[in-house]
Amino acid sequence: MSAKHNNTSTLKSYVDSATGAVQNVVGSIIGSTGDEAEGRAKQQKADAEYDASHATAKLPGATITAEGVAKDDPNRTAGSWNQTAGSAKEFVGGLVGNESLKQSGREQNLAGQEQEARGQVKDYTSGLGDRVSGAVGSAAAGLTGDRVKQAEYQNQHDAGKTQQRGAEHDIQKQAEARQ
Structure with a gap:
């Protein structure tokens, strides 16, 4: 098989x-x-x-599925870090009464959210593109009998699926957290 x-x-x-x-x-x-x-x-x-x-397992900076492992776009990790650091600054600024630090933290948090979203969109669209081109390429290689190319295209499809599922997982998790 x-x-x-x-x-x-x-x-x-x-x-x-x-x-x-x-x-x-x-x-x-x-x-x-x-x-x-x-x-x-x-x-x-x-x-x-x-x-x-x-089924998707998330690690910091990577996604694991039944098809394999895919590295997340760097903007996703950096954006998440910026959100955490911004929230910390905002909290400390509020705690000590420093409006400038509080505002700086709020801005860093928002910038991190945007940065992470850009990375998610890039991973989702790139993954989807790899899935489609991998599936089409695999089918074409199968018709011509080129098993090596068929396997290469199948690997491209699988990597794209993993990348797409990782972005979907994070987007879903964020949507659930907002509810």
């Missing part, structure tokens, strides 16, 4: 879930408990595939 068949896929999870749902309904209509059970099993497997496709 090639590495490609071991990769998780959101699209495949959607197709498998729909197939399982149809098999479940058909089994129910015709009274086949075996088909119903097999349909439910396909849906559960699709749910697990979807979850694995989106």
Whole structure:
């Protein structure tokens, strides 16, 4: 079995879930408990595939997924640091009554948020581009039988997916923190 068949896929999870749902309904209509059970099993497997496709572990400056490891854009790390340092300055400025330090901290925090967002956008769009060009290149190389190029393009796709998932993870985490 090639590495490609071991990769998780959101699209495949959607197709498998729909197939399982149809098999479940058909089994129910015709009274086949075996088909119903097999349909439910396909849906559960699709749910697990979807979850694995989106599973992301964040480290400082990097993202890890089932497909590999991707280094974050430096603006993401620097922006996060600037937010932390700015918040600290703002707190200390407020504590000691130094409006200048408080304002400086607020400005550094906001600049850090913008810097981190720029890095997230860059990682997301770069990752998406690598996923698309990797998938297209892999398919074309597969049609021509060039297994070496196909593997290279698959690696490009996987690295892009990891990079994109890392940005998505951070964006989601920030959105949840604002709620």
